[in-house]
Amino acid sequence: MNPFVYGTVVKEPNFFDRKDELKRIVNTLAGGNNLVLYAPRRYGKTSLVIKAMESLTTLGFVCIYFDFMSVYSRESFIEVFTKAILSKQSNIDSALEAVAKFVKSIKPKLSFDQNGLPEFSIDFIEHKISDKTMDAVIDLPEKLSGEKKKYIIIMDEFQDIDKLNGENFEKLLRSKIQHHANVNYIFLGSRTHLLSDMFTNKSRAFYNSAFAINLTALPIKDTIKFLIDRFSLSNIGLDEETASYLVERAGGIPYYIQFLASEVWQYIINQKQIVDKEVINACSNKIIDLKSDYYLELFDRQTAYQKKLLKALALSETNVFSADYAKKYRLSAQSTTQKALTGLINSGVIEKNGNDYSFDDPFFKQFILRFMA
Ligand SMILES: Nc1ncnc2c1ncn2[C@@H]1O[C@H](COP(=O)(O)OP(=O)(O)OP(=O)(O)O)[C@@H](O)[C@H]1O
Ligand SMILES: [Mg+2]
Incomplete structure (x- = not known):
């Protein structure tokens, strides 16, 4: 099986390094502070934060992952957010009751899919979602948590908050969560300039409201070791210089490194058993050819x-x-x-x-x- 994985959240053994960043994320959140994580697209933000959440769960925190990418309206925010919270409750019946009690205008329901797994749905009582309902939904984690059960909420692709009535929703969210004593937040997103403006621009609601971590590319030395080790699992030879060339062709970006390595593995597994620059060039060109329609369209659009x-x-x-x-x-x-x-x-x-x-x-x-x- 191809030992390289790209395009999804990676866990060990496909995940390497980031030890210092992991420690900082865990310590900051466990210490009761909020955090914002900046990095360009495909650097490994989501994978890193999901890994940190595993440690925080072991420490007793309830960790809830929420992705703004799937949010396009107030209704969808309520649905995705409430479902994410409900999916982490140990006593589902009492959680459903609590949600209905705290947010009067929604009715969460539980059903089971074909595989017997729980599925939540939300009925809306109001025709148009009121500010009061939004307030109550944002406060839900604080209401459900407590001194003994602290929550951590991951807000991924946070810059997409823009889709919800622009800065008004941003202000509302900030005004509410600053009073949450038992919930801490980690914000991440791939549009670095948009996210950084939200947290460093004095006129924005989230100005200075979280510690910041700037995620850089994975260290070259460790990346080379990772590549050599993974290829050697299939008895494929790769020297340091060639591994470094692979990283360079992939722009040093974690996703593209695994993407190119995966193509190289596929190419080499039935042919020669040593990777050289020629193979890397052939595989890079294959990726470009595969994506050329999209690239042409992207270029034409400018x-x-x-x-x-x-x-x-x-x-x-x-x-x-x-x-x-x-x-x-x-x-x-x-x-x-x-x-x-x-x-x-x-x-x-x-x-x-x-x-x-x-x-x-x-x-x-x-x-x-x-x-x-
Ligand atoms: N620590 C890591 N070790 C190995 N590979 C990694 C690591 N982090 C990321 N990758 C590679 O990058 C890919 C993208 O990771 P991930 O989805 O976590 O990044 P992201 O920054 O959240 O991306 P996006 O900008 O698309 O949201 C992974 O599928 C994997 O191939
Ligand atoms: Mg991501």
């Missing part, structure tokens, strides 16, 4: 100036605003470049890291270099 800028960024991601850069890539005024770049960042094509920029998807960059530059 304005003419953004296309020009993307080609420049594919060649060099540093000193983008210098005079030399503009001259070399025949760019217009700084303000024009800034506007185009903001568009690319907002649509998730480009990530901003300090003063440097990088492609969200390293294979899109390679696609541009191969076919567009």
